[in-house]
Amino acid sequence: MIEPAERLSIRLTINGRVVEREVSARRSLADFLREDLGLTGTHVGCEHGVCGACTVFVDGKSARSCLLFAVQLDGATVTTIEGLTPPEGLSPLQQAFCAAHAMQCGFCTPGMVVAATELLEKNPSPSTEEIREALGGQLCMCTGYVNIVRAVTEAAAARRGHAGVAE
Amino acid sequence: MKPAPFRYARPRSLADAVELLASAGDEVKILAGGQSLVPMLNLRLARPSVLIDLNGVPGLDQITPGSDGGLAIGALARHAALASSASVMERAPLLAEAARHVGHPAIRHRGTLGGSLAHADPAAELPAALVALGAELVLRSRRGARAIQASEFFLGLMTTALVPGEILLEIRVARQAQGWGFAEVARRAGDFALAGVVALVDRAAGSSRRCEFARLVGFGVGDRPVRFTAAEEILTSGDPSAALSRAAAAAAEACDPPDDVHASAEYRRHLVAVLTEQAVSQALERLDGARPA
Numbered sequence: 001m002i003e004p005a006e007r008l009s010i011r012l013t014i015n016g017r018v019v020e021r022e023v024s025a026r027r028s029l030a031d032f033l034r035e036d037l038g039l040t041g042t043h044v045g046c047e048h049g050v051c052g053a054c055t056v057f058v059d060g061k062s063a064r065s066c067l068l069f070a071v072q073l074d075g076a077t078v079t080t081i082e083g084l085t086p087p088e089g090l091s092p093l094q095q096a097f098c099a100a101h102a103m104q105c106g107f108c109t110p111g112m113v114v115a116a117t118e119l120l121e122k123n124p125s126p127s128t129e130e131i132r133e134a135l136g137g138q139l140c141m142c143t144g145y146v147n148i149v150r151a152v153t154e155a156a157a158a159r160r161g162h163a164g165v166a167e
Numbered sequence: 168m169k170p171a172p173f174r175y176a177r178p179r180s181l182a183d184a185v186e187l188l189a190s191a192g193d194e195v196k197i198l199a200g201g202q203s204l205v206p207m208l209n210l211r212l213a214r215p216s217v218l219i220d221l222n223g224v225p226g227l228d229q230i231t232p233g234s235d236g237g238l239a240i241g242a243l244a245r246h247a248a249l250a251s252s253a254s255v256m257e258r259a260p261l262l263a264e265a266a267r268h269v270g271h272p273a274i275r276h277r278g279t280l281g282g283s284l285a286h287a288d289p290a291a292e293l294p295a296a297l298v299a300l301g302a303e304l305v306l307r308s309r310r311g312a313r314a315i316q317a318s319e320f321f322l323g324l325m326t327t328a329l330v331p332g333e334i335l336l337e338i339r340v341a342r343q344a345q346g347w348g349f350a351e352v353a354r355r356a357g358d359f360a361l362a363g364v365v366a367l368v369d370r371a372a373g374s375s376r377r378c379e380f381a382r383l384v385g386f387g388v389g390d391r392p393v394r395f396t397a398a399e400e401i402l403t404s405g406d407p408s409a410a411l412s413r414a415a416a417a418a419a420e421a422c423d424p425p426d427d428v429h430a431s432a433e434y435r436r437h438l439v440a441v442l443t444e445q446a447v448s449q450a451l452e453r454l455d456g457a458r459p460a
Contacts (some may be wrong), residue, residue, distance in 0.1 A: 001187065004176040062272055069201075071220075137271025137272065
């Protein structure tokens, strides 16, 4: 039978790259990304699951990286804001955030983009109410919500227009 | 805001998990979805020396429809799975609705039914729904398995009937009553509710009476899910729509809500009356729709 340990080796895929490390059991995924891997796009706000700034994708679903320990993710696939950003430039959703002035201090933006990405993948034509519901767990302490909702609305419209042209 | 050091193990079988739990001593916590436990660790409100992660045990998240019309739900079934499962929506729609009201999408992807029950926050939706549904919980330890009614599982504020060495393994519910309602008030969507009420009503096929069975449970209004038995009797003893306001008053009378920075006890009691009317009205409408009188 396995014994509980204070340090463990993990192997996981982050933004398409396989990463192997030995980590302390108490290391959160958020701190693992930022401190051990230098992926500082994931922001750490409240550290108890309330603010949503640290939201990333774990095995394709959004999750709070401050509420997961890195040791839990042996074998998992993680995508952060860095993984959602093209090698050059910005994704259409990120461009929409810029165009709509949907960031003030920018602290909540990575989590907002992760949550909005998930919404648009599930629901290409969200209503304003559905956008607000999907982003309800992401706090913007600048209270810039109006422009954030506008950015997602416009990104959704652009996505649909683009798909229409492609067809 | 970092947890105190702990040791961690991820057993690959239930037998290993049970053994680890038995041998790890008193300072052990089980990690399921971690959406309540990890905040407590980060805030150092809990400082276990060992965490046993159940996520490596295969099959604990299964939702299995039984031949009796009920459901057997593994303790690691996620809120998102309960909210979207066709068999839960068909056999226990109240449970699916309660799961939709827990937190936000990222929380519902990780949080588990068993974790919510074992955490036993009195303002949580799922414990109240399971008390209303008359759920049976299966607990497992080195000594074997035992079953306990949900209504007997919750002993007080964040206190359950789980004893050291026990794992909450499975939740069993029978096919739900046809009429059901869910109502809560929270400051923001996804917050813990200031108060909430779940309602179930039913009657036998062909019965001339509108309601022969009623089950009302409140959350956020006591130290555990609170059943409103006096209000239930009012609903089943006459025309329930005429008795609605009397039942609502009886429910408000029966609870002893907390008085804190979020809301006064008096306001919460007022909410219980309003929410009872809303939940019962929804339930009666669904019952009438399901089986025209």
